[in-house]
Amino acid sequence: MILVLKPGASPEQIEQLRLDMERRGITGWDSQGEHTRLMGLVGDTSALDAEALLRNDIIERVLKVSEPYKLAGRRFHPQNTVVQVGNTAVGGSQLTVMAGPCSVESEEQILSIARDIRADGATFLRGGAFKPRSSPFSFQGLGLDGLELMKIAREKTGLPIVTEIMSQDYLSAFEKDVDVIQIGARNMQNFPLLRDVGALGRPVLLKRGAACTIDEMLMAADYVLMGGKSTVILCERGIRTFETATRNTLDISAVPVLKTRSHLPVIVDPSHGTGHWEMVEPMAMAAVAAGADGLMIEVHNQPARALCDGQQSVTPAVFHRLMGKVQKIHALVRGENGDTDAN
Ligand code: PEP
Ligand code: MN
Numbered sequence: 001m002i003l004v005l006k007p008g009a010s011p012e013q014i015e016q017l018r019l020d021m022e023r024r025g026i027t028g029w030d031s032q033g034e035h036t037r038l039m040g041l042v043g044d045t046s047a048l049d050a051e052a053l054l055r056n057d058i059i060e061r062v063l064k065v066s067e068p069y070k071l072a073g074r075r076f077h078p079q080n081t082v083v084q085v086g087n088t089a090v091g092g093s094q095l096t097v098m099a100g101p102c103s104v105e106s107e108e109q110i111l112s113i114a115r116d117i118r119a120d121g122a123t124f125l126r127g128g129a130f131k132p133r134s135s136p137f138s139f140q141g142l143g144l145d146g147l148e149l150m151k152i153a154r155e156k157t158g159l160p161i162v163t164e165i166m167s168q169d170y171l172s173a174f175e176k177d178v179d180v181i182q183i184g185a186r187n188m189q190n191f192p193l194l195r196d197v198g199a200l201g202r203p204v205l206l207k208r209g210a211a212c213t214i215d216e217m218l219m220a221a222d223y224v225l226m227g228g229k230s231t232v233i234l235c236e237r238g239i240r241t242f243e244t245a246t247r248n249t250l251d252i253s254a255v256p257v258l259k260t261r262s263h264l265p266v267i268v269d270p271s272h273g274t275g276h277w278e279m280v281e282p283m284a285m286a287a288v289a290a291g292a293d294g295l296m297i298e299v300h301n302q303p304a305r306a307l308c309d310g311q312q313s314v315t316p317a318v319f320h321r322l323m324g325k326v327q328k329i330h331a332l333v334r335g336e337n338g339d340t341d342a343n
Helices: 011-023 050-054 107-119 144-157 168-177 191-198 214-225 254-261 270-274 277-289 316-337
Strands: 002-005 027-032 037-042 059-063 083-085 088-090 096-100 124-126 161-164 180-183 204-207 232-236 266-268 294-298
Touching (some): 011 037, 107 124, 107 144, 107 316, 124 144, 144 161, 144 168, 168 191, 214 254, 266 277, 270 294, 294 316
Parallel strands (some): 096 294, 124 161, 266 294
Antiparallel strands (some): 002 059, 083 088
16 A cells, blocks of 8 residues: 655654554655655555545555555655665666676686776676575575675776675675675575575675566565665576577566566666577567666686586677677667656
8 A cells, every 4th residue: 555645744744644553563664756655555554444544644545555565666655776886886777797707716716807897897706606596406506705806806806796695605795795685596585594684784686587477576685675674686688498509588578577677777787698608698688678777797718618507608809709799789779768766
């Protein structure tokens, strides 16, 4: 349920209303729309009587929300969320590009790739230290040593880092050292992990589960947001379908759906979305043309020798060409709208 508040509502009156709701076991989320102030109600609102609510001096309208997600929804929060990380912002007018290897393998590897992608305009360095591998016999990542190498690369290049958390055991290490905490596709519905990461107050990159609907993804985002501290960046990375020509089926249509239903920034990962490096560039272009706020691209300096996902990793030279193309498309998309923020 959403309460549209009257323009003259004072902060004291709004706080009183929030406390009244809290007494009924309902959380009131305050949100400023372009023209109106809203209070989104989360909890069991079935006992609330709309007519009685309208007798409150500061309530102008009462709207029922039919969507199963709340905090991630645009109805609760009409304006786009822009996630500020250091000097860069995700979801604003700049194209976000998170690039780097699937896994951190060595200091030379991560530094070489970080320098190359920065030169081409990447805004984040990605790199897995804890790897969710389908087989327990595959390379599992360097763990905390990998995180240390990511920190060295950040220090040497200035790029903020994004890396995946798989277990609550490392919450404090990630809180201290990671700029954007990635929740991978396999953990998108690991609800205790989502709650705990949401309490850290670091931005969270939430990747879509391979068998999850868009509504399920937005409900997963609600788990992170309900801690009230963290923001979320959504990432479409392909879903599992009957098609076998690609590793996953990249759902480009998720971009306009998510941009309509949610206020959160949306990025696309064409590397995991296709599983083939040759397809990364065309699908990156398609994602930006569809209105994505950014991309996640796997880049490796020696893809043939990569310890993980080499077949879908582009070389720095291909990344260079890709960046030239997506930047042109991004400028075109922005130019057409006049302003990408006006969604
Ligand atoms: C990754 O980004 O390296 C990764 C494992 O992605 P996903 O969770 O989308 O499979
Ligand atoms: Mn990978």
